[in-house]
Amino acid sequence: xxxxxxxxxxxxxLCHVCSYVCPEQTHxxxxxxxxxHRRKPNSLARTWAFLLAGLIFYIPANLLPxxxxxxxxxSSENTIMxxxxxxxxGGSWDIAILIFIASVVVPCIKFLVLGMLxxxxxxxxxxxxxxxxxxxxxxxxxxxxxxxxxLVVALVAALVQFRGLSTIEPRLGILxxxxxxxxxxxxxxxxxxxxxxxxxxxxx
Amino acid sequence: xxxxxxxxxxxxxxxICEHCDSVYDAVPxxxxxxxxxxxxxxxxxxxxxxxxxxxxxxxxxxxIMFIFANVFPVISISLQGLHNEVTLWGSVxxxxxxxxxxxxxxxxxxxxxxxxxxxxxxxWVLVHAQRGEIAPGFKSCMRALEHLRPWSMLEVCLLGILxxxxxxxxxxDVHPGAGLWAMAxxxxxxxxxxxxxxxxxxxxxxxGPT
Numbered sequence: 001x002x003x004x005x006x007x008x009x010x011x012x013x014l015c016h017v018c019s020y021v022c023p024e025q026t027h028x029x030x031x032x033x034x035x036x037h038r039r040k041p042n043s044l045a046r047t048w049a050f051l052l053a054g055l056i057f058y059i060p061a062n063l064l065p066x067x068x069x070x071x072x073x074x075s076s077e078n079t080i081m082x083x084x085x086x087x088x089x090g091g092s093w094d095i096a097i098l099i100f101i102a103s104v105v106v107p108c109i110k111f112l113v114l115g116m117l118x119x120x121x122x123x124x125x126x127x128x129x130x131x132x133x134x135x136x137x138x139x140x141x142x143x144x145x146x147x148x149x150x151l152v153v154a155l156v157a158a159l160v161q162f163r164g165l166s167t168i169e170p171r172l173g174i175l176x177x178x179x180x181x182x183x184x185x186x187x188x189x190x191x192x193x194x195x196x197x198x199x200x201x202x203x204x
Numbered sequence: 205x206x207x208x209x210x211x212x213x214x215x216x217x218x219x220i221c222e223h224c225d226s227v228y229d230a231v232p233x234x235x236x237x238x239x240x241x242x243x244x245x246x247x248x249x250x251x252x253x254x255x256x257x258x259x260x261x262x263x264x265x266x267x268i269m270f271i272f273a274n275v276f277p278v279i280s281i282s283l284q285g286l287h288n289e290v291t292l293w294g295s296v297x298x299x300x301x302x303x304x305x306x307x308x309x310x311x312x313x314x315x316x317x318x319x320x321x322x323x324x325x326x327x328w329v330l331v332h333a334q335r336g337e338i339a340p341g342f343k344s345c346m347r348a349l350e351h352l353r354p355w356s357m358l359e360v361c362l363l364g365i366l367x368x369x370x371x372x373x374x375x376x377d378v379h380p381g382a383g384l385w386a387m388a389x390x391x392x393x394x395x396x397x398x399x400x401x402x403x404x405x406x407x408x409x410x411x412g413p414t
Contacts, residue, residue, distance in 0.1 A: 005226070021215045
């Protein structure tokens, strides 16, 4: 496509830490001494592993309560979805939508897009390469916003500590939810977007 | 602006797209200009937005804001005459309970340790760079900065504080604390100084292969 040369045609490879143009055979960047790989090692297998781990953690993250609230003697447990619904019913539509996007939409988009990228790369598909490359950059950009719910629970639990009157405590669900975010971030980091374009090249 | 490749023989003048491995000739960019990859449309390079002196000044400002954001409470609440307030560290501690302590480590990294290290390392590297020197441990500092970047989540933290304020406003009296304003400024400063732009120090200082 376009005849733009690939790095390996010039026998060079990029250092991802300092952007140095390294000779292809090296395993260590001559400038910053970071490990250099022509492609991220075992990219597809590692990304699948992190993605599946994230998917598995996503189940308890949604089923288990993330927060335990005691208010004037009555206590209740909230899961992520019930927290969103509570906001919506209380009239705070904007906050409900914000938390829904950060805690549900973003992780689901990450699962779907990364899964799609992995399958198309394994099939060496040449379909919509530029759009897939753009999707990957989008995923990298939005990934960490899912930490929102974890931080909100932390702040609220630290604040509402009035013994006898009202207390809020974090619950196990928030651990799994945080792990989902970490796993999907690691999955996005271990995916090598250059694999999308390798389908154009014959000798990989 | 986009530039196509005119192959030359000097790899030091090449620029490789990190998203698709296309090779281009590097073209010096002016302030505000950026170059895009023709194959995958990713950003290849940006012209420098700030001088080293400006970056150093902003990293000092970020250090001061970081201290304010951590010393002063970010939110305070009151309920029937009782009063309580929370700092960033306090909110991390609230997660450190029994089985879920692991997530306190992640939160602590995201909102305290990663930003603190970023500011300290940037200051160290820039204070030497501003005198034209290569800081002791320059390579390790620059590598650490690259690895810390994805884990520093001050933007998310700021939004989290705002959501927590709205969430609690329904059941008790909530007052934003001084730490919140420091946090907001710190977030802007970190976005300005801790981006990939800092990689130009490798070339500016002439750090070459050893």
